[in-house]
Amino acid sequence: MIRTCVFFLILAILVVLTAWVAEHPGAVLVTFGEYRLHTSVSFLVVAAGSFAFVVTFLDRIWRYLAVAPHRIAVTLQENRRRRGYRALTQGMVAVAAGDTDEAGHQAKRAEGLLHDLPLTMLLSAQAAQLRGDEGAATSYFESMLNHPEMAFLGIRGLFMQAFREGDEENALRLAQRAYRLHPKTPWVVHALCDLQVRAGRWEEAEATLKDATLRKAIPSNEGKRQTAVLFLRQSEIAEGQGRDQEGRRFAQDALKLAPNFAPVIIYCARLSVKEGDVHHAEKIIEKAWLKVPHPDLAATYLEIFSGEDMLERLSRIEKLGALRPDHPESHLAIAEVAIDAKIWNEARRHLTETIATMPSARAFRKMAELEEAERGRGRRVEHWRARAAEAPADNMWVCVNCNAIAKSWSPTCANCGGFDGFRWSALRSGSIDSAGASRSRRVDRSGGFSGENLAMPNR
Numbered sequence: 001m002i003r004t005c006v007f008f009l010i011l012a013i014l015v016v017l018t019a020w021v022a023e024h025p026g027a028v029l030v031t032f033g034e035y036r037l038h039t040s041v042s043f044l045v046v047a048a049g050s051f052a053f054v055v056t057f058l059d060r061i062w063r064y065l066a067v068a069p070h071r072i073a074v075t076l077q078e079n080r081r082r083r084g085y086r087a088l089t090q091g092m093v094a095v096a097a098g099d100t101d102e103a104g105h106q107a108k109r110a111e112g113l114l115h116d117l118p119l120t121m122l123l124s125a126q127a128a129q130l131r132g133d134e135g136a137a138t139s140y141f142e143s144m145l146n147h148p149e150m151a152f153l154g155i156r157g158l159f160m161q162a163f164r165e166g167d168e169e170n171a172l173r174l175a176q177r178a179y180r181l182h183p184k185t186p187w188v189v190h191a192l193c194d195l196q197v198r199a200g201r202w203e204e205a206e207a208t209l210k211d212a213t214l215r216k217a218i219p220s221n222e223g224k225r226q227t228a229v230l231f232l233r234q235s236e237i238a239e240g241q242g243r244d245q246e247g248r249r250f251a252q253d254a255l256k257l258a259p260n261f262a263p264v265i266i267y268c269a270r271l272s273v274k275e276g277d278v279h280h281a282e283k284i285i286e287k288a289w290l291k292v293p294h295p296d297l298a299a300t301y302l303e304i305f306s307g308e309d310m311l312e313r314l315s316r317i318e319k320l321g322a323l324r325p326d327h328p329e330s331h332l333a334i335a336e337v338a339i340d341a342k343i344w345n346e347a348r349r350h351l352t353e354t355i356a357t358m359p360s361a362r363a364f365r366k367m368a369e370l371e372e373a374e375r376g377r378g379r380r381v382e383h384w385r386a387r388a389a390e391a392p393a394d395n396m397w398v399c400v401n402c403n404a405i406a407k408s409w410s411p412t413c414a415n416c417g418g419f420d421g422f423r424w425s426a427l428r429s430g431s432i433d434s435a436g437a438s439r440s441r442r443v444d445r446s447g448g449f450s451g452e453n454l455a456m457p458n459r
């Protein structure tokens with residue numbers, strides 16, 4: 001807009017100047033040696049203007065021609081870069097879609113267009129993995145180690161290869177290297193800790209958890225729980241080898257770190273019973289029940305008094321339930337023993353209370369069991385079974401790494417070998433029984449980075 005105004009202003013000045021010159025005719029005489037030039041002022045003005053115009057025009061053309069090769073080169077380079085990134089994107093999409101041919105084709109295009117851009121190495125490595133060429137993938141991952149900005153991804157790729165091949169020694173070395181580069185990345189912490197536990201490097205695993213907690217790579221409560229599980233595993237080993245005192249010490253340390261984590265309480269209670277200290281076992285379960293009522297705690301509590309008759313057991317569980325009288329787990333625990341003791345009304349009352357606050361499949365199944373035990377098979381039993389089938393899934397011990405389920409908690413998953421993987425949570429689709437599953441389903445705490453995708457850690 002401003003440029004247009006300036007143009008019209010200059011044009012107006014020129015018109016006015018031309019008109020003024022035309023109205024005031026005059027002559028110009030130029031003498032140079034023997035030459036004399038005699039002309040009008042108007043002609044001289046027009047000649048000077050034309051000369052200035054031609055000089056400016058030629059200057060513009062000269063400047064344009066001088067920079068043209070550079071401009072053409074930049075444009076070609078930009079087009080090449082754009083096509084390279086398009087190939088890179090299409091290659092990544094092909095990898096995610098599992099399209100081997102397209103991934104390989106786009107990887108080659110990206111490599112040709114972007115030359116040695118480190119990101120193309122990642123695509124080429126993934127495309128190689130997709131077509132099953134692990135050797136080529138390894139060389140791409142190794143090349144990435146030479147680029148500081150891609151070194152972590154290269155280590156990660158090599159780590160996953162080593163892990164899948166079962167080369168835990170190499171995987172541990174790579175996990176240590178990854179930890180040095182990115183100590184705040186949760187999957188690195190978990191992978192390193194898993195491998196240290198697997199190698200029996202307890203002190204190193206403990207140090208990793210401590211360092212990761214200080215760096216806030218993992219939440220403080222998670223670090224404490226994992227360290228407690230570490231102590232629990234060491235206690236199990238010490239007990240198994242007859243080093244009872246050491247085992248007890250580890251168990252006490254675990255209890256201090258995770259006083260409300262059911263597996264730790266159960267382990268310590270059983271250890272106390274083994275040592276003849278039933279009172280201590282009873283107290284730690286009661287203390288934990290006050291905070292976090294858990295069905296495994298109730299089962300262990302009854303286990304302590306397994307020699308007693310049904311009515312005594314009912315009285316024991318009522319004592320435990322009275323600590324959290326309104327909690328559904330208290331009602332359910334009492335109802336289960338009342339059914340065994342054939343005290344139907346008491347069982348029904350507690351199950352009704354449970355269903356009112358926590359309408360779980362477990363409560364409905366118990367109601368069906370009660371009806372069948374009291375009155376035999378009939379419509380009522382079918383009714384409760386149907387409701388159990390429709391109710392939300394019960395909580396179980398589910399491995400966060402491989403989705404395996406287990407009847408009882410253990411420090412490591414029997415399926416994937418992951419350390420501290422079990423969480424008390426609802427069953428998810430695709431869950432498998434950890435006891436019967438194959439060991440071939442390996443832990444994948446890197447969030448499934450196996451060449452098929454670029455998903456980030458999900459733990």
Ligand SMILES: [Zn+2]
Binds near residue numbers: 401403404421
């Ligand atoms: Zn698992």
